[in-house]
Amino acid sequence: MNAQIQHLYDIAKKSERRIIGLMSGTSLDGLDVALCRISGDGPATAVVLEQFTTVPYDDEFKEEIRTIFAKRTIDFERLCVLNPYVGRLHGRMISDCLRGWNIEPNAIDLIASHGQTVYHAPKSQHRRDKFPNATLQIGDGDHVAATTGIITFSDFRQKHVALGGEGAPLAVYGDYFMFSEPGENRILLNMGGIANFTYLPADGDASKVFTTDTGPGNTLLDAYARRLLNKPYDEDGQLAASGRVNTALLEALRTNPFLDAPFPKTTGPEVFNVAYVTDAQTRSQTTNLSSADLMATLVQFSADTIASAIQRVINDTETHVYMSGGGAHNPMLTGAIRKLLPTCSFGQTNELGINGDAKEAVLFAVLANESLAGGTTSFGDRQGVPTVSMGKVSFPK
């Protein structure tokens, strides 16, 4: 037997594994690195988050990615060279983290690498009958494994697509395994560039567990913070707080087939971007809105789409919403959502033992753990939640 297969087999038999989960999201702020100690599998999964950090991307790298990110037309050579480059960069970032934490690479069992989404095209968006749902993440796992010397699972979304899903949201698996609580209806709401949520019913029935994207989280806010403030984001919603919501623009922003489509559904900055806002401004004759009013309206747009999607699922039943992702730090956004969901109580995933900024990176560690040591939990035949083992294996040599 190949010694590396034997090594993987030995890891699979362990009662506890140390897995580094990685997430690099649509906000392009940096690489989230979560070192997890995981035991069990499925609903018996137990996670201790030993270390967490976000390694920031420098401006040059962000600009490189932006030249190909969520764009229909790109320089193909740049995509080709960025694929290994991102893998090596992420590998080096992990090695630096391990040095900083004083942990030897051989003390880590696995890396679970999401990579960088560069294009997301579910069928509802590309509308080409003969093609399936599609999504593309770069940062090849072989390069992560070779750079770190650690076995790496990567490219998790393709299996989800192969079994009929849209490749996202995958959060449902980790949310159900880690955060289901008998007796409490829960919504796990993550507000990154794009917002999504998982519904966990009080009776713990996996076949009722539900997940969907809702539309923009911070992606439009960040795009306009870069344009209007020359900053990566509107810190604590300060600019938005000084403006007033423009109802004509809000109405125009709400007019989009994605927002009316049934659940589950997914989207990305391919749809919700500056061109989307510019078009809505033209249609609503609000092109000369002040920066503050524009930002206030965009915050309300995110809040409205998030709250109305949650309302469609919970239907005014008492529900506890646990927020995570960068948007949970924006008081304008969270305040607007709270107002729109009067039957909900609100908290942060931190209260459930997992730092909300780390949640998505932890998710990929849980998915790798499941592929190696679990993979048996059935979610029934609900669309969007196939029962799967996800990720491809890369050995260091």
Ligand SMILES: Nc1ncnc2c1ncn2[C@@H]1O[C@H](COP(=O)(O)OP(=O)(O)OP(=O)(O)O)[C@@H](O)[C@H]1O
């Ligand atoms: N103090 C703050 N005030 C306002 N916004 C904030 C604050 N802190 C973080 N954010 C927002 O959170 C964003 C980062 O969020 P996060 O890291 O969850 O996104 P992501 O993981 O890249 O996205 P996705 O989940 O869509 O892939 C920032 O770009 C910013 O918009």
Ligand SMILES: CC(=O)N[C@H]1[C@@H]2OC[C@@H](O2)[C@@H](O)[C@@H]1O[C@H](C)C(=O)O
């Ligand atoms: C294609 C893709 O990368 N989608 C991301 C993105 O960021 C948030 C939202 O859109 C979500 O659907 C997904 O990520 C999380 C981790 C998920 O799959 O649950």
